[in-house]
Amino acid sequence: MNYTDAADRAAGPARDLRAMVVDDEPDLARLVASYLERDGFEVAVTGDGVQAVDLARSVDPDLMVLDLGLPGLDGVEVCRRLREFSDAYVVMLTARADEVDTLIGLSVGADDYLTKPFSPRELSARVQARIRRPRAGLGGPRTVRTDRETRVFGDLTIDVAARVVTLAGSPIHLTRTEFDVLAVLSADPGVVVTRSALIDAVWRTGWDGADHLVDVHIGHLRRKLGDDAARGQYVTTVRGVGYRMGAGR
Structure with missing residues (x-):
């Protein structure tokens, strides 16, 4: 498990958003984390479902990239437990295209789905299109009307x-x-x-x-x-x- 310290990147962009990458493929997790860091996120990485739930309570992520197949707890159960205390934007990763409809049917609370293999650039584009509509108190442009009413x-x-x-x-x-x-x-x-x-x-x-x-x-x-x-x-x-x-x- 690794949590990127913003102080180590003092010369980089302001880091006001937090992300978690939950995947038991270390190379893929590091690649996704590097793209998110480039987009201005502080990134926590873990490959275990149980650790992911515990870490989410302390990190309070704005975004979670969550693999379906995990040790400890699978991605479906991690997402269900996450939804008990967090409105993080969740992108679920799955190795099989035919699982996407099943996941949607389960109504586990994920916001988006990607099938492996996928382009990290595509993931970044999807995240940027959605994550800048954050919870109250965080900045960024929104396409949904947010006039005071x-x-x-x-x-x-x-x-x-x-x-x-x-x-x-x-x-x-x-x-x-x-x-x-x-x-x-x-x-x-x-x-x-x-x-x-x-x-x-x-x-x-x-x-x-x-x-x-x-x-x-x-x-x-x-x-x-x-x-x-x-x-x-x-x-x-x-x-x-x-x-x-x-x-x-």
Whole structure:
């Protein structure tokens, strides 16, 4: 396990973002870490699933690059446990393309997926497209509207700039991606947003992953908001088109 000390790179770029690379292939882990360091991250590396969960609690990463096949705990279980306390942007790595649909179906909480072998440049591009929409308190440009406003839909309140969501006065913990999906839908409540438009706004323009990843995150949102597809109180499905914000009633 290695944690890069920013003091050793005093002449480099400002390092206000933290990443973890969790992969039991040391050469690949070091290569990915080097690209992330070049992009301005402090990087912690481990090849063990149990260590990854413990390390994430102390590092509080903004990004985790997470291999599916790990000793100790596999990537699915690491991601599940991570989601109990972190909204880090998670990119899951898998050795088999046919596992991607399975992972999405498991709704483990990953934000993106890459199949090995992959280009570290592609990983870097995906991360840069998403990670600069961080949690409250961190800087960087965002494509989701972040003007200071509060959006109210019945008992649901969304403070866009603070990235805070409450339901009947109680805070609701959303991952970055879940919040960004909700922010896009709530920006123009009467407008139906297609899956491709959500992907462009929340993931990145030209993202080549599965469209039904959107459906997975919509499902996550509904569960956390106590909503369901039939009711559509907060998120309404428009069949054959996409989604729009519900009225909250």
